[in-house]
Amino acid sequence: MEYYIFNTEEEVFSKNAEIYDMYTTQPRSERVTLYCYSVFGNGEYFAMEYDGSYDAKDLLNGLIPETEKEVINQGYNLEKPIDPSNDTVKHLKL
Amino acid sequence: MILGLGNTIPSDSVRQGLGGGVSYLLDNYGTNIGGAYSFRKLSSTYTGECIRVRRSSDNAEADIGFNGDYLDEAALLAHTGTGGSDDGFIIKWYDQSGAFVGTPSALNDGDLAQSSTTYQPRIVNNGVIVKGGDLVKAGDRSRNLLANPMAGGSGNGWITNWGNVQDLAIFCVAYPTDTNAYDAWFGCASYSATERGCVGITNSAAPRYLTLRTQDGTSYIKLTGTTPITYDTFALGTAVLKASPATTSLSLNGVPQGTLTNWTNSAFNNLRWPGGASGFSPDAAEFLIYQTPPNATDIAAIESDIINYYGIS
Numbered sequence: 001m002e003y004y005i006f007n008t009e010e011e012v013f014s015k016n017a018e019i020y021d022m023y024t025t026q027p028r029s030e031r032v033t034l035y036c037y038s039v040f041g042n043g044e045y046f047a048m049e050y051d052g053s054y055d056a057k058d059l060l061n062g063l064i065p066e067t068e069k070e071v072i073n074q075g076y077n078l079e080k081p082i083d084p085s086n087d088t089v090k091h092l093k094l
Numbered sequence: 095m096i097l098g099l100g101n102t103i104p105s106d107s108v109r110q111g112l113g114g115g116v117s118y119l120l121d122n123y124g125t126n127i128g129g130a131y132s133f134r135k136l137s138s139t140y141t142g143e144c145i146r147v148r149r150s151s152d153n154a155e156a157d158i159g160f161n162g163d164y165l166d167e168a169a170l171l172a173h174t175g176t177g178g179s180d181d182g183f184i185i186k187w188y189d190q191s192g193a194f195v196g197t198p199s200a201l202n203d204g205d206l207a208q209s210s211t212t213y214q215p216r217i218v219n220n221g222v223i224v225k226g227g228d229l230v231k232a233g234d235r236s237r238n239l240l241a242n243p244m245a246g247g248s249g250n251g252w253i254t255n256w257g258n259v260q261d262l263a264i265f266c267v268a269y270p271t272d273t274n275a276y277d278a279w280f281g282c283a284s285y286s287a288t289e290r291g292c293v294g295i296t297n298s299a300a301p302r303y304l305t306l307r308t309q310d311g312t313s314y315i316k317l318t319g320t321t322p323i324t325y326d327t328f329a330l331g332t333a334v335l336k337a338s339p340a341t342t343s344l345s346l347n348g349v350p351q352g353t354l355t356n357w358t359n360s361a362f363n364n365l366r367w368p369g370g371a372s373g374f375s376p377d378a379a380e381f382l383i384y385q386t387p388p389n390a391t392d393i394a395a396i397e398s399d400i401i402n403y404y405g406i407s
Contacts, residue, residue, distance in 0.1 A: 020211070024153035031155055032185040032201060032244075033148050036211040054211075081212075086245040089200035089209070 002065035003040075003047040003076075010091060012039050012046040013084045017092050019056045028093050034084075035092075041082050042075035049078075118163075119382075120190065123396050126386040128253065128262070129242070129365060130191040131206055133165040133230040133379060134403065137190050146186035148214060149174040155185060165230050167223055174218040182218030183211070184232050187240055187367075193385070199243035206240035206367055206381075213239045215378075224377065226328055229404060231269045233368065233377030242365040253283065253362050261336040263387035265396060266293050267380035267404055268368060270325050273300060275373035280331040281381045282307070283362040290362060293331040293344070295323055295376070304351055306333050306344045317344045319351030328379065328404040332397060334387045347406050348397040379404065 006012035016035035017028070028034060036054040040047045050056065050065065072078065084092070120127055120137040130136050133144060143157040144165050156173045159166050174182035187206040194204030201207050208214045215238035217224050224234050232238075242253070266280035275295065282292030292307040296315070301322030308316040323329065323346075332345045335357055342357040343350065367381045380400065388396065400406070 020153075026154055032146060032207055032209055033153065033155065033211055033214070034209045038210065038212050081210075083241070084209070084245060086200050086243070089245040093200060 001068055002050045003068065003071045004050055004060055004063050004065055005071075006046045006048065009039075009041075009046055009082075009085060010088050012048050013088050013092060015059065016048055018059055019054050022057065023054055034089065038081040039084075040071070040076045040078055040080070042071075042077070045074075046082075047071050047076050119396065119399050123388060123392050123399075124191075125388070126384050127191045127382065128193050128385040129189050129204060129206075129381070129383045131187045131189060131367065131381045132267075133232075135160050135163040135190070136382075137192070140190040140192065142190070143188050145184050145188065145217070147173060147182045147217065148185050148211070149218075150179070150181035150183070151175055153211075167230070170218065170223065171221070174221070176221035178220050180218065180221040181216060183214035184208070184217050184240065185214055189242075199245040201244040202242055204242065206242050206365065207244040208238075208240050209244055213237055215240065226269045226326075226377070226379070227405065229328070229379065231328075231377040231379040233269070233271075233375055236374050238368065238375050240367050253365060261334075261338075261385075261387055262291060262362070263334045263384040263393065264291060264293060264332070265380070265382040265400060266331045266333075266368070267328060267378060267400060268331065269328050269377040269379065270295065270323055271377060272374035273302075273325055275375065276302060277372055278375045279366060279368045280304075280329075280376060280378065281367040281383075282365070283383060284364045284366060291333060291335055292366075293333050297372075304331055304344060304346045306342070306352075308335065308342065308354070308357060317342070317352045317354055319344060319346055321346050321349055321351060328406050329376075330397060330400050330404070330406055332393065334393065336387055345397070348394070348401055 020036040038049040118138050143159045146157050148155045158170045174180050189204035215232040216234040217232040268280040276297035278295045280293040294305045296303045304319035305315045306317040335342045340357045342354040368375050368378045
C-alpha cells in the first residue's frame with residue numbers, strides 16, 4: 001500500500017475523484033460514488049491510500065508515495081478514514 | 095407470537111393483520127420513527143425506491159425498487175449482471191420513514207449513503223445476491239459503512255434537529271459472519287466520529303458479546319451483554335436510550351442484556367450502518383431508529399415482528 005500526501009481536503013478528494021472518473025461514464029452530478037481511495041488525516045495534511053485497484057495512470061506523476069510506517073509516524077490515524085465535507089462534495093459535483 | 099420462519103420469505107398470510115389487510119411494521123409502530131431502512135417494505139405509504147446500486151462491470155449506478163413488498167431481486171440482477179465476476183454495491187439505502195425534514199447534505203437527505211467505493215456494502219457477489227437463507231442482506235466485506243449525512247462535518251438539519259436532549263431507540267438487524275471481528279457495529283447514532291448510541295461487538299476473546307457505547311466522548315463501552323453472539327444467522331440488537339428517567343437498556347434477539355441508570359443524553363448528528371469493524375463487519379438487513387423510544391409493549395411488539403420476519407430464534 002502506498003500513501004500520497006496532499007495539503008488540503010479539497011485537493012486529496014479532487015485527485016481521488018479524478019482517478020475514479022476514469023472508470024465510469026456517468027457524470028458526477030448523477031452519481032453518489034465520487035472517489036475510490038480512503039483518505040486519512042493527521043490534523044494538518046491528508047493522505048490518500050493507494051493500492052492500484054483503480055489505476056491512477058499519470059494522475060499521480062510528480063508525487064512521491066510514502067509507506068504505511070512513514071505516515072503512521074507522521075501522525076495519520078489509519079483506523080479512522082475521513083469523509084469529505086459538505087463543501088468539498090458540492091465542489092466535486094459541480 | 096414468534097413463528098420461526100427459518101429465514102424464508104414470509105407468505106402474504108404472515109403479514110395479514112387482524113382485519114385481514116396486509117400489515118406493515120411502521121403502519122402499526124410508526125410513531126416517532128426517525129429513520130427506517132430495510133430490504134422489505136416497512137410502510138404501506140412508502141412509494142420510493144429501496145436501494146441505489148453501483149455495479150462492478152462499469153461502475154454505473156441505478157435505483158432498485160420493490161417487487162411487491164420485497165427488494166426487486168430481478169431488477170437488481172438485471173442491473174449488476176449474473177456473471178462470475180459481477181458484483182453490486184449499495185451506495186444509497188433509502189429511508190422509508192418519511193421523517194426527514196431538514197436541509198439535505200450534498201449527497202443525501204434522510205437516506206444512508208456511501209460515496210467511496212472502499213466502504214460500500216456488497217449486495218451481489220459474483221452474480222449472486224448476498225443472502226442469509228432466503229432473505230437479502232448486505233455487507234460481505236471489511237468495514238462496510240453507510241452514513242447519514244454522508245458528507246462529513248455538516249450535519250443536515252435532520253438528526254441534529256432532534257435536539258441535544260433527545261432519547262432514542264435503535265433496532266439493528268445484523269448477520270455476524272466473522273468470529274474474529276470486533277468493534278463491529280450493528281448500527282449507531284453518533285456525534286461526528288464519536289459513537290454515542292452504538293450497538294456493537296466486544297473486543298474480547300471468544301465468545302464475544304453485544305455492547306452499547308453511550309454518551310461519553312471517548313467511545314467507551316458502557317454496557318456489555320451476557321448472551322454470546324452467534325454467527326452466520328440473523329440477530330437483532332435493540333438499544334433504548336432514555337434520559338428521564340435515566341434508563342438505558344440493551345437486548346439481543348429480544349433477550350435483555352443489561353441496563354444503565356446514568357444515561358445523560360447528548361447531541362447526535364450522524365447515523366452509521368454498520369461499519370467500524372476490525373475484520374469483516376457484520377452483514378446487515380434492517381435498521382430502525384426512533385426519535386423517542388416506543389413504550390415497552392410496543393418495543394416488544396417491534397422486536398417480535400423483526401424476530402418473526404428474520405426467523406431469529
